[in-house]
Amino acid sequence: MSRYDNMQYRRCGKSGIKLPAISLGLWHNFGFVDVYENFRRTLITAFDNGITHLDLANNYGPPPGSAELNFGKILKSDFEHHRDELIISTKAGYTMWDGPYGDWGSKKYLVASLDQSLKRMGLDYVDIFYHHRPDPETPLEETMAALDLIVRQGKALYVGISNYQPKEAAEAIKILKSLGTPCLIHQPKYSMFERWVEDGLLDLLGEEGIGCIPFSPLAQGLLTNKYLHGIPEDSRAAKAHGFLKVEQVTKEKIAQIKQLNTIAEKRGQTLAQMALSWLLKDERITSVLVGASSSEQLLDSLKCLDNLEFDDETLSEIEGILK
Numbered sequence: 001m002s003r004y005d006n007m008q009y010r011r012c013g014k015s016g017i018k019l020p021a022i023s024l025g026l027w028h029n030f031g032f033v034d035v036y037e038n039f040r041r042t043l044i045t046a047f048d049n050g051i052t053h054l055d056l057a058n059n060y061g062p063p064p065g066s067a068e069l070n071f072g073k074i075l076k077s078d079f080e081h082h083r084d085e086l087i088i089s090t091k092a093g094y095t096m097w098d099g100p101y102g103d104w105g106s107k108k109y110l111v112a113s114l115d116q117s118l119k120r121m122g123l124d125y126v127d128i129f130y131h132h133r134p135d136p137e138t139p140l141e142e143t144m145a146a147l148d149l150i151v152r153q154g155k156a157l158y159v160g161i162s163n164y165q166p167k168e169a170a171e172a173i174k175i176l177k178s179l180g181t182p183c184l185i186h187q188p189k190y191s192m193f194e195r196w197v198e199d200g201l202l203d204l205l206g207e208e209g210i211g212c213i214p215f216s217p218l219a220q221g222l223l224t225n226k227y228l229h230g231i232p233e234d235s236r237a238a239k240a241h242g243f244l245k246v247e248q249v250t251k252e253k254i255a256q257i258k259q260l261n262t263i264a265e266k267r268g269q270t271l272a273q274m275a276l277s278w279l280l281k282d283e284r285i286t287s288v289l290v291g292a293s294s295s296e297q298l299l300d301s302l303k304c305l306d307n308l309e310f311d312d313e314t315l316s317e318i319e320g321i322l323k
Contacts, residue, residue, distance in 0.1 A: 007050025008305055012286045014209030015184055017158065019087065019287040021280055022302055023053035025215060029293045030070050031061035038294060040074050045295035047079065047086075049302055055187075055213075055289055056121075057091035057132060058113050064096055068120035076122055086127075090117045091162060093132025105135030105143040114155055129156035130187060131172075133163040140171055148179040158184035162215075166200035173208055183210050185286065190214035192223055192260070192275055192322055193253075202284050211286035214279055218290070222249070223275035227257055259321045263314060269307060276304035278318070 009018040024046045030039045043054070060067035068090065079086065092113035095103045102109060114129055129150055131143055147159040159181060161172050169186060176183045186205055190197045194216065205212050218224055227249055257271065264274035279288050292298035310318075 003048050004050050006305075007052075009050075010286050012185055012211035013205070015158070015182075015211070017087070017184065017211075019053050019211065019213070020051050021287055021305060022051060022276070023055055023213060023287045023289050024051050024298070025055045025289040025291050026067045026071060027055075027057070027060050027215070028291050030067040031063065032066040032070070033062055036070065039070065040078070042292050042295045042298055043071075043074055044078060045298055046292075047082065049299070051298075052085060053087040053089070053287060055089045055215075056117075057094075057130075058096050058117050059094050065116070065120055068117055072121035072123075088121070088123065088126050089128035089130065089160070090114070090121075090126050091130035091132040092117070093130075093135070093162070105131055105138040105146075107142055107146040107149070110143070110146040111150065114150055118155065125154055126156050128158045128160050128184060130160040130162045130185075134165075134168050140168070141175055144172055144175040144179065147176065148181040151181045160185035160187060160211075162187035163189070165196075166204055169201060170204055173204075173210065183208075185211035185213055187213050187215055187289070189216050190279065191217050191219045192278060192318070193219040195322075202282070206284045212284055213287045213289055214285065215289045217279050217288045218272055218275055220248075222253060222257065223260070224272040225261060225270060227254060228261060256321055260318065263317060263321075267307060267314070269304065270300065272301060273304040273307075276301060277308050278310070280304070280308050281310055 008021040010021055011018050029042070046054070054071070056068055056071060058065065058068065092110050093105060096113055101112065110131065118124065118126070129147065131147060135143060150156050151159060159176065161169060161183060164172060164186065173183045186201070188197045188201060191214065202212065221227070260274070261271045264271045267274055269277065276288050276290070279285050290298070290301045292301065
């Protein structure tokens with residue numbers, strides 16, 4: 001059976017690109033602090049199950065840059081003959097090197113950062129290059145012109161934005177369109193616990209024909225059965241370099257998680273699977289970006305595709321818990 005048979009692919013806005021409903025993010029678990037053979041196996045499992053989109057950024061690790069270096073090695077050893085079957089994305093926008101040119105959104109930083117990323121991964125081009133976050137000081141025209149330039153240089157096929165609020169996103173989309181390099185996709189933080197995108201951004205992307213790929217769909221692991229009974233030792237909240245902090249795992253959150261878990265069980269899903277399905281129920285969502293600390297965890301996430309339907313009663317029950 002072909003690796004593509006069981007995956008659902010969704011068109012990214014009005015573009016010619018289709019993305020797998022589940023994409024793999026290399027934000028965590030792929031750095032020098034992690035076990036090489038473990039994440040190599042995760043990447044192979046992903047591709048073997050039709051996950052054709054792999055999402056990186058210049059600063060992923062830790063340390064920054066190490067996820068791209070590790071990915072470059074695996075690309076060479078295991079995927080050399082499959083480059084044209086993959087969508088590889090990277091980003092720049094957070095601190096990457098010392099001095100005034102190693103952060104934010106100047107043309108200098110974006111062009112230099114992508115050159116470094118390509119070198120680390122051993123690539124001539126990436127499929128998607130994102131500006132990772134808005135820069136309050138650099139004119140948006142300069143940042144978007146840099147994205148346009150990068151496409152014209154052949155270093156990226158498509159461009160996207162990440163972490164842009166609706167107003168900033170609308171302006172960025174307009175500028176890119178005028179330059180002749182349309183915005184392909186927006187990558188916002190979106191989950192059952194983080195819903196700002198419903199306040200105008202999803203409508204904007206739907207109207208403009210732009211894809212949407214949420215990151216942190218499981219709220220850094222909160223929307224899993226991991227925290228049903230407090231904070232386990234091996235969890236993100238317990239790690240010194242994790243982004244989920246102990247103080248975020250409140251009694252109220254745990255109570256919500258337990259109620260949501262009960263609904264998931266009724267649906268024949270784990271809480272994580274239901275949280276992914278809940279995002280994918282919206283046709284404006286192109287793909288959901290998952291992290292995985294093992295190939296087993298990734299295979300478990302993929303089972304969300306077996307049940308993407310929600311009846312009105314279940315949806316209102318979920319809303320009641322979340323409010």
